Amino acid sequence: MADEAILMKNVCKDFKVLNRHEGLKGSIQDLFSRDYRTVSAVKDVSVTVNKGEIVGYLGPNGAGKSTTIKMMTGVLEPTSGQILVNGLVPYKDRTRNCENIGVVFGQRSQLWWSLPLIESFKLLRDIYLVPQKEYEDMIALYRSLVDIEPILHKPVRQMSLGQRTLSDILAAFLHNPGIVFLDEPTIGLDVSMKSKIRDLIRGLNKEKHTTVILTTHDMGDVDALCRRIVIIDKGKKIYDNDIEHLKSYFGSYRTLRMRLGDDTWEERVIDEKTTDVMEVISQMQKTHKIKDIQLQEISTEEVIKKIYEGGSL
Amino acid sequence: MSLRKFLALTRAGIMESLHYRLGTIVTLFANLIYLVLVYYLWKAVYASSGVEQVNGMTFTDTMIYLILATALFNFLEMFVVWDMSRSIQSGKIILDLLKPMDFRSYTFWSYSGSHVVSFVLTFIPTFIVVMIVTRGAIHMGLNLLYFAISVVLALLINFGIEMLVATVCLYTESTWGINIVKETIVLLLSGASIPLAFFPERIRDVIGYLPFRAVYDIPLTVLLGKGGSDSLAGLIKLWGLQFIWAVVLYVAGVLFWNHSVKKITVNGG
Numbered sequence: 001m002a003d004e005a006i007l008m009k010n011v012c013k014d015f016k017v018l019n020r021h022e023g024l025k026g027s028i029q030d031l032f033s034r035d036y037r038t039v040s041a042v043k044d045v046s047v048t049v050n051k052g053e054i055v056g057y058l059g060p061n062g063a064g065k066s067t068t069i070k071m072m073t074g075v076l077e078p079t080s081g082q083i084l085v086n087g088l089v090p091y092k093d094r095t096r097n098c099e100n101i102g103v104v105f106g107q108r109s110q111l112w113w114s115l116p117l118i119e120s121f122k123l124l125r126d127i128y129l130v131p132q133k134e135y136e137d138m139i140a141l142y143r144s145l146v147d148i149e150p151i152l153h154k155p156v157r158q159m160s161l162g163q164r165t166l167s168d169i170l171a172a173f174l175h176n177p178g179i180v181f182l183d184e185p186t187i188g189l190d191v192s193m194k195s196k197i198r199d200l201i202r203g204l205n206k207e208k209h210t211t212v213i214l215t216t217h218d219m220g221d222v223d224a225l226c227r228r229i230v231i232i233d234k235g236k237k238i239y240d241n242d243i244e245h246l247k248s249y250f251g252s253y254r255t256l257r258m259r260l261g262d263d264t265w266e267e268r269v270i271d272e273k274t275t276d277v278m279e280v281i282s283q284m285q286k287t288h289k290i291k292d293i294q295l296q297e298i299s300t301e302e303v304i305k306k307i308y309e310g311g312s313l
Numbered sequence: 314m315s316l317r318k319f320l321a322l323t324r325a326g327i328m329e330s331l332h333y334r335l336g337t338i339v340t341l342f343a344n345l346i347y348l349v350l351v352y353y354l355w356k357a358v359y360a361s362s363g364v365e366q367v368n369g370m371t372f373t374d375t376m377i378y379l380i381l382a383t384a385l386f387n388f389l390e391m392f393v394v395w396d397m398s399r400s401i402q403s404g405k406i407i408l409d410l411l412k413p414m415d416f417r418s419y420t421f422w423s424y425s426g427s428h429v430v431s432f433v434l435t436f437i438p439t440f441i442v443v444m445i446v447t448r449g450a451i452h453m454g455l456n457l458l459y460f461a462i463s464v465v466l467a468l469l470i471n472f473g474i475e476m477l478v479a480t481v482c483l484y485t486e487s488t489w490g491i492n493i494v495k496e497t498i499v500l501l502l503s504g505a506s507i508p509l510a511f512f513p514e515r516i517r518d519v520i521g522y523l524p525f526r527a528v529y530d531i532p533l534t535v536l537l538g539k540g541g542s543d544s545l546a547g548l549i550k551l552w553g554l555q556f557i558w559a560v561v562l563y564v565a566g567v568l569f570w571n572h573s574v575k576k577i578t579v580n581g582g
Contacts, residue, residue, distance in 0.1 A: 126318055
């Protein structure tokens, strides 16, 4: 019990959606319609996350990721199943649950738009009732991890997207929560900012043993931060294990790259269990001249893409 | 300890409002134009009636009432409905829901700072100008204290109305029309645009018990020492009406919100 930050057991979430009709006539019909259908956004998902873990929570758009996160934060109530976050039932104890979680949504900011960042920090300090000593320690920790001086006194609305995201992440960790939910934290950022943010997240996780739930579509984030990933698709959990394991789980795939006579690289993803690599090369050699051959481990990105597309390549 | 949270929100609200100082100046200027219009409109009304007093109010009474009503309107005006519908559509509301506070008090205290600023920057200057122009037509005494109490109650009632309408946003996801209807009803029935004395007697009897009157008319009545507010019994009657509505709207708002928030589906993400 003590080691579990999040416990989800057979969680389901259904939504009632109005069946909309087409055209103007349809729109008028909809005004009086009681014609609902049930959409299952999350189906029977069970996940346990231990304290201090960084878990990548992946899935294609519309898979039910946000719905799950909203249930874990207490905004949504599950239709059935059990959720415990830091030992609390989130939707019943929403306020207390909120005291012990932090959230970052890459596309939205919780900071006070027209005020300098430091004022948002002070405000959050008071809202979360953080003792002054802990607040100062946290700011000191931030200083040691990133260069916050240039942004500390800058109004949030004047910040670049990268600075704003960085600030939002710092704001989410400010009250030293047990769990932080990061929803696409690196969306829209440049390469160097992405790596800065990854370092920051890793640093904070290490220093404070904060559990991090990371949803992202950027496999670079996953490779850099997560040892374990959970994948859901169409509301169902389809993978929950180490990231290394992932690459062999869906077949022993490798990428075969061949440089042909006209200096172009030809790429093939091959399942070594079912296809013979040499066979492919000799087939290719019959029609093309091969100058160079490389055999690479498949990237996480490609594995994930395969999974999202339904397992066949 | 809650007080620390509340005051922090008030403080941030004050800073945010001061940040948009140009907006305050524009509001003052817009008021000036509006009041010139009101002045000539009512001047014409009184000229055509041919008598000194209409419904027991002289021209000066009416002007003082309407100028203070406008100032009070700027001070009490809230944008909860408007802001909430925007944050529901953009999905930003989830960030407010995830604050470790009751959503209702979080919203209330977030707005409190801007009320403080508009009280100081629009209401007080207007009050002083009215005092100077009318050469002390407003009695300065305990009625100022009574007025302050009445204004706090008005603020709570106004917030209660706003929150009820804003909760409807959770269902409709579009609120422009509802908001316009609400504003029109409040402006007309609260005395903010026409002194309630000008309504036909039967309608006035009904309006007298509605919550809208408690927002603008009652504080002004108390300030101007009218409507029986010069006696303690009359004062308690007015405060009592405000208090009852504040409680009713609070209870209704909390129940409606708690019921509705379960239905919430935050857009996007």
